[in-house]
Structure formats: structure tokens, C-alpha cells
Amino acid sequence: MSSRDPIDRRRVLTRALGLLGLGAAAPLLAACSNVRPLYGSLDGTGGPAAKMTHIDLALADSRVSQRVRNELIFAFYGGGEPEKPAYRLNLRITDSSLPLGIERLETTPSAYLVQLNASFVLVDMASDKTILTGTSFANVSYDFSQQRFANVRAQRDAENRAANQIAVDIRTKIAAYFATHG
Incomplete structure (x- = not known):
């Protein structure tokens, strides 16, 4: 095999271009020094996650609101009540259920859409x-059948899934606030 082999030249050229690309990417990677964890901290103080353990949640006024509240309690401090509340989170949640599809030969809906809208302070x-103030929303669909109990359970399951989505969104927004505002 001689050094003039075309396959050998391609390997050398590919390797050289790869090294050149790494050299060009090094300054770009160095510019990313502002990247930090959302829920933790680099200095070991706990960061936003530690601050979220001091959030007290206002009482809920409906089943769906209570579900969002429970999800947030578990997300913030794993259950129970905060030890030393420094912040209060007030939630306002509205829910609605809309028909999505109508059976062709009947006038009954075949699917519904559960809409939850939340505003928080x-x-x-x-x-x-x-x-901090903000809003969040979730849209979750469920199938409607001829069985009454199945419909009740399907709607409740859809409400629970929407409540979980809202809780995750609110937690992320609060963590982002604490990460950027210390």
C-alpha cells in the first residue's frame, strides 16, 4: 500500500477537517459558560429547588384546583407543609369541557376536550x-362512550392529566424565576 492510495488521502483529509472543526468549536463552547442547572446550583446551596421548599400554597376551592395544589406540594417539598414559608402561591384555576367529535349517525359526542386555565401569583x-405572576393552560382529550361510569372516570383522568401538566409548567416558571433572580 502506498501513500498515494486515494482511501488513505480521504482518511487524512477527514481527520484534518475534524480537528479543524474541533478547533473552531472550542471558542463557541467556551462562550457557553453561562449555562447552569435549573433546579440546582453550582455552589451546592440548592439554588431554586431550595427556595421552592419555602413556598406555601393557598387552599384550593375545587377538586381540580386541589389536584394542582397536591402536585405542586409534592414537587416543591415532597409532601406536607413547608417548614418556614417565605412565599405564598395563590392559584386560580378554571376548567371547561367541550365536545370534540360528534358521532355520524347520532348527536352524541364521541370525544371531549378538557381545558384548564391557571393563573398564579x-x-x-x-x-x-x-x-411573579403567570398563566398556564392544558388541553387534554378523552373518549366518550355509552357507559356512564366509564365517562365519569375518563373525564376525571383527563382532568388529572391536565392538572399535572399545569403543575409542571408552574413549577418550571417559578424555578426559572428563582434561577434568574437569585
Whole structure:
């Protein structure tokens, strides 16, 4: 095999281009030094996750609101109540159910859409000032059948899935706030 082999030249050229690409990417990677974890911290203080353990949630006024509240309690501090609440989270949740599809030969819906809309306000309890407001929504569908109990369970399951989506979204927004505002 001689050094003038075309396969050998391609390997050398490919290797050289790869090294050149790595050399060009190094400054770009160095510019990404502002990347940090959302729920943790680089200095070991816990970051946003530690601050979220001090959020007290207002009482709920409906089953779906209670489900969102329970999901947030579990996400913030694993259950129970916060030890030293420094923040209060007020939730307002509205829900509706809309028919999606209509059976061709009947006038009964074949599927429904559960819509949950949530607005939240995070208040600093020491100063009684609003530090964060936001909204979230979730749309979840479920099939409608001729069985009454199955329909009730399907709607409740859809509401629970929507409540979980809203809780995850609210938690992410609060964590992002604490990550950027210390």
C-alpha cells in the first residue's frame, strides 16, 4: 500500500477537517459558560429547588384546583407543609369541557376536550409584594362512550392529566424565576 492510495488521502483529509472543526468549536463552547442547572446550583446551596421548599400554597376551592395544589406540594417539598414559608402561591384555576367529535349517525359526542386555565401569583410574605405572576393552560382529550361510569372516570383522568401538566409548567416558571433572580 502506498501513500498515494486515494482511501488513505480521504482518511487524512477527514481527520484534518475534524480537528479543524474541533478547533473552531472550542471558542463557541467556551462562550457557553453561562449555562447552569435549573433546579440546582453550582455552589451546592440548592439554588431554586431550595427556595421552592419555602413556598406555601393557598387552599384550593375545587377538586381540580386541589389536584394542582397536591402536585405542586409534592414537587416543591415532597409532601406536607413547608417548614418556614417565605412565599405564598395563590392559584386560580378554571376548567371547561367541550365536545370534540360528534358521532355520524347520532348527536352524541364521541370525544371531549378538557381545558384548564391557571393563573398564579407568587408573593413574598415578608414584604407582601408580588414577585411573579403567570398563566398556564392544558388541553387534554378523552373518549366518550355509552357507559356512564366509564365517562365519569375518563373525564376525571383527563382532568388529572391536565392538572399535572399545569403543575409542571408552574413549577418550571417559578424555578426559572428563582434561577434568574437569585
